[in-house]
Amino acid sequence: MIKNIIFDFGGVLMDWDPRYFFKTYFNDDEKMEWFLKNIAKDEWNAEQDRGRTLKEGTDLLIQQHPDWEKEIRAYYDNWTTMLNSDIPHNVEVLRQLAGKYPLYGLTNWSAETFPYALENYDFFKLFEGKIVVSGTEKMIKPDREIFDVLISRYHLKPEESVFIDDNAKNIATAASLGFATVHILPDTNLGEELRKLGVNF
Incomplete structure (x- = not known):
């Protein structure tokens, strides 16, 4: 589940x-x-x-x-x-999930530029600070080490978690650790893919 x-x-x-x-x-x-x-x-x-x-x-x-x-x-x-804009259809799914599931972020992003996004896009508040930023940790996806930081910091069980990313190498690492995954491609319907995995929202 x-x-x-x-x-x-x-x-x-x-x-x-x-x-x-x-x-x-x-x-x-x-x-x-x-x-x-x-x-x-x-x-x-x-x-x-x-x-x-x-x-x-x-x-x-x-x-x-x-x-x-x-x-x-x-x-x-x-x-x-x-940083052109948010991606509205995926942000809408994020908003629908908020309050129903714990939400986490795992991002490859410079520690110097990420605060701008955090301040200018309100949906980041939905993560309640549960975000692992590569530039802060000085490690990066697809390396396993940064996934281990996420898992240990927030006491996650990969088999109870779904990881969403647009990079195939990151998806492969997550899958090898036992995460369910959704690989975002241009035509991916995120809501549909999550429902296939049993996520109800």
């Missing part, structure tokens, strides 16, 4: 993408994609999610690519523009 619901945030409840800023900045999709694939890579951003400071990450990338200093500095200077 499912007793606990755990949400990832980016791609599940929040629509974040650096393209929301850089599309206008470059006004050239090909150049934008080259920059995001070869300079400001996902792997680089993930290290800030793992706990490296924004300044350290920015300075390191500028050292490696000095010709792109202006664009690299623009990345975190305009981070709030990249």
